[in-house]
Amino acid sequence: MxxxxxxxxxxxxxxxxxxxxxxxxxxxxxxxxxxxxxxxxxxxxxxxxxxAPSSHDVRVLNYNVEVVPTVTGKVIEVPVKPNQHVKKGDVLFKIDPEPFQLKINNLEARIPYLEAKVISAKAYDKELEQQIAAATSNISVIDAQLELAIKREQQTQELATLGAGSKFDYEQAQANLRNLQAQKAVAQSQRLQYLQKISAVSSDGELSEITQARADLEQAKVELREAQWKLTQTVFYAPADGRVVNLQLRPGAMAVQLPLKPVMTFIEDEQWLVALYSQNEIRYVKHGDPAEVALRTYPNHIIKCEVEHIVWANAQGQITASGKLPDTQETHFEEGRFAVRLKVLEDDKDLFLAPGAVGAGAIYTEHGKLIHLVRKVIVRVSTKLDWLVLKLH
Structure with missing residues (x-):
């Protein structure tokens, strides 16, 4: 121009x-x-x-997802092809579900056994309580008999001493007393055994055997839910509309649950069209200002846009959190630029913008509209030059 x-x-x-x-x-x-x-x-x-600030650094950016399986297993099916466009929810690959189904079957068979074990432990607990109650009652009866036997032994002793009673009755009273004392010792021993069995109780008053049985049952239920969830993860679905690139996964390969080893890269359709500007160029740029972009992938084509927002931040505005004091010594670095996100208008909304495509563009503010024509001519001349491939081979 x-x-x-x-x-x-x-x-x-x-x-x-x-x-x-x-x-x-x-x-x-x-x-x-x-x-x-x-x-x-x-x-x-x-x-x-x-x-009408211009930028010679306009970029097309896409969100990308490094696909890492949530379970480890052998891949049995990869129904997508490299660079194939897929919709959200389409199957990307499948892992052999048989080991996970076997785990579910094992847990489903184990849970009824653990439930029966809990019921049995509860019944055993009630039986012990009944036995303790019976032993306590037996001791009470023996104590009453002992009290009577002691009195009987004392009375027969006094009568035998005075000659008013027979010595045989006294000996018989002594034998009864020793017998009752022995019965009490046996009853106390039985009650102590029952108490020792029931003494290992939880904070809720349940037997440790019941607590353990219930813990085993709950753990089995949790493991079952986890196994069922893992079974659902053997089929990986597209997280959004997009396409798969760098597809090297094949049936028979092992998909490993390792973040450092993605099995494929998924490029989402959602894009960022950004123009990078020096910090003093965008003082008058506002939301909704019209813009034009010329990408090198489309020579002699002007893409109509508008300003969506300005990303008012860059890496130079960040201080790394640490226990050290900020380093305030003078450093030499280039001024960081700010990104302006552009929204493609309806006329070019269906135009395919390749991720990584670069070009130039301009934003037309509300000021100096009389000279905007100069910038538009410059943009159009520069995009015509994109037809030229300046190589000697």
Missing amino acids: EILLLLIYAGIVWLIFFKFKLLPWNTVTQVIVYIIPVVAISLLILFLNIV
Whole structure:
């Protein structure tokens, strides 16, 4: 565009000074003729970079997902092909489900056994409580008999001493007393055994055997739910609309649950079209401002856009969190740029934008609309030059 303006200016100068000779061609007029285009074009470019800033770093960015299986197993099916477009929910690959189904079958068979074990432990607990109650009651009866036997033994002893009773009755009372004492010792021993069995109780008052049985049952149920979930993970679905690239997975390969070893890369359709600008170029840029982009993948094609938002942050504004004091010494680095996200308008919404495509573009602010035409001509001339492939081989 600058060359075109210079040619128009040169034509006007030729008409004035050489064709019609309206003014003399001397030193003064020569200096003026040379200074005018330099100053005018310099001012034009300076104002143009403010009211219609351009960027020679426009990029097409896509979200990508490194596909890592959530379970490890042998791949039995890969129904997609490299670079094939798929919809959200389409199957990307399948892992052999048989080992996971066997785990489910094993747990489903084990759970009824553990439930029966819990019931049995509860029944055993009740039986022990009944036995303790019976032993306690037996001891109470024996204590009453002992109290009577002690009195009987004392009475017969006094009578035998006074000659009012027989010695045989006294010996019989002593034998009964020793017998009851032995019965009490046996009853106490039995009650102690029952108490020892029931003494290992949980904080809820349940037998440790019941607690363990219930814990085993709950653990088996959790393992069953986990196994059922893992079975669902043997089929991996597309997380969004997009396409698979770098597809090297084949049936028979082992898909490993390892983040450092993705089995494929999935490129989503959702895109970012961003233009990178120096920090003093976007002072007047606002949401909704019209923009134009020329990508090298589409020579001589202008993509109509509008400003969606400005990403007001870059890496230079970040301080790494650490226990050290911030390093404030002077460092030499280039000024970081800010990204302006552009939204493609309806006319070009269905245009395929290859992830990684680059080009140039411009944003037209609300200021200086009279000179926006200059920027539009520059953008269109630059995209026509994209037809040229400057290689010698």
